[in-house]
Amino acid sequence: MGIIKVGFLVNPIAGMGGAVGLKGTDGDLYFEALRRGAKPEAPLRALRFIRRCLSLDLLRNPRVTFIVANGVMGCKYFRELVPIKYNYTCLDIPRSTETTSEDTKSCVRKFINLGVDLIVFVGGDGTARDIVSVTQGEVPLIGVPAGVKMYSACFATSPESAADLLNLLITGQALVDYGDIIDIDERYLRSDKLVMRTYGHSLVVRHDYLTASSKELVKGDEEYKEGIAKYFIEEYYRDDIPYILGPGSTVKYIADKLGIPKTLLGFDAVLGRRLLAKDMAERDILGLIRTYGIPYIVLSVIGGQGFIIGRGNKQLTPRVLKLVGRDRIIVVATKPKLSRLKYLFIETGDPKLDEELSGYWRVITDYREEVVIKVIPASKGYKV
Numbered sequence: 001m002g003i004i005k006v007g008f009l010v011n012p013i014a015g016m017g018g019a020v021g022l023k024g025t026d027g028d029l030y031f032e033a034l035r036r037g038a039k040p041e042a043p044l045r046a047l048r049f050i051r052r053c054l055s056l057d058l059l060r061n062p063r064v065t066f067i068v069a070n071g072v073m074g075c076k077y078f079r080e081l082v083p084i085k086y087n088y089t090c091l092d093i094p095r096s097t098e099t100t101s102e103d104t105k106s107c108v109r110k111f112i113n114l115g116v117d118l119i120v121f122v123g124g125d126g127t128a129r130d131i132v133s134v135t136q137g138e139v140p141l142i143g144v145p146a147g148v149k150m151y152s153a154c155f156a157t158s159p160e161s162a163a164d165l166l167n168l169l170i171t172g173q174a175l176v177d178y179g180d181i182i183d184i185d186e187r188y189l190r191s192d193k194l195v196m197r198t199y200g201h202s203l204v205v206r207h208d209y210l211t212a213s214s215k216e217l218v219k220g221d222e223e224y225k226e227g228i229a230k231y232f233i234e235e236y237y238r239d240d241i242p243y244i245l246g247p248g249s250t251v252k253y254i255a256d257k258l259g260i261p262k263t264l265l266g267f268d269a270v271l272g273r274r275l276l277a278k279d280m281a282e283r284d285i286l287g288l289i290r291t292y293g294i295p296y297i298v299l300s301v302i303g304g305q306g307f308i309i310g311r312g313n314k315q316l317t318p319r320v321l322k323l324v325g326r327d328r329i330i331v332v333a334t335k336p337k338l339s340r341l342k343y344l345f346i347e348t349g350d351p352k353l354d355e356e357l358s359g360y361w362r363v364i365t366d367y368r369e370e371v372v373i374k375v376i377p378a379s380k381g382y383k384v
Helices: 029-035 043-056 074-083 101-113 125-135 159-168 186-191 222-235 249-258 281-290 318-324 334-340 351-358 378-383
Strands: 006-012 064-068 089-090 119-121 141-145 175-184 196-205 242-245 270-272 273-278 296-297 307-309 329-332 343-345 357-366 369-377
Touching: 006 101, 043 074, 043 119, 043 141, 043 159, 064 074, 074 089, 074 270, 101 119, 101 242, 119 125, 119 159, 119 273, 125 175, 125 196, 141 159, 141 196, 159 196, 159 222, 159 378, 175 273, 222 249, 222 329, 242 249, 242 281, 249 270, 249 296, 249 329, 270 281, 273 281, 281 318, 318 351, 334 357, 351 369, 351 378, 369 378
Parallel strands: 006 064, 006 119, 064 089, 119 141, 242 296, 296 329, 307 343, 329 357, 343 369
Antiparallel strands: 175 196, 242 270, 270 273, 357 369
């Protein structure tokens, strides 16, 4: 095998909507995220990926060269961490003042003209869609997770895992296969409906522990949700303690049994049989803690992927999680969903916190039934 050309690009606004309670940053949602005080997350994840590449000596490997998008779309972070003599070059192509999907597409066209063998990108499902609209799925992808959702099959479990995945590909230990590129149909978001669409297929790089599958919607598990809700209310629910109910249909069953309206994709706070707050952002959760004390947080598992923290619930920032603690997080998942998973993942954005939260967790799976399952810090990567 000759020199492997790796195209690298960053969507610098990816994931900004998560902590402020938005479901993405596509289109006008970016400006709404700014209005709510959102901070960039993708640049930090790009730096984490580059640091792991440096620790693996990938940027001095004579078999690899990186072709990097210009400015805040990539080269800014390389120049911050990587000596110029290492194996990377920066593209010099025009881009708009504020990056757009067209900037991503232009960069990918340049990558293809330069004959890249692989594209590593920092972003979410929207970024993956933009890339595949140009590559038509014929250039393998490694996604460094930085979006709010990340339901597609191209994402590593963490920035560190993405670098480990690249290293294993170079040494012939990772698999290249086709995977689905999936995103939420945003036309339904305003009515709080989760409708996922497959926008295409792409070559993706896979390896056990380091990649998550595309999200699955598990059907035929309604009786388990019923049992989980009944058991939770009988054994875990107290009227004098605040609870924050996370996203997902399993948790919504609990709210329905309590007679409380629930947003399917958001975080809602309840006390007794009363709704305290709806579709909460990080600052709302912190405000609730100041007013009512430390709540219990009820979370479900992302079907097919196994994430309990880090996908679709970025309102749970490290600041929130450190205040709440592991002992006040309750996880629920139906038996069919859990049976497809070997382990669960946590990816908070803080690798040290990921490690602290890892271990064996109890999961409610049915009426008076619980299982214990291993939870892996996604940021640990191949060392797991």
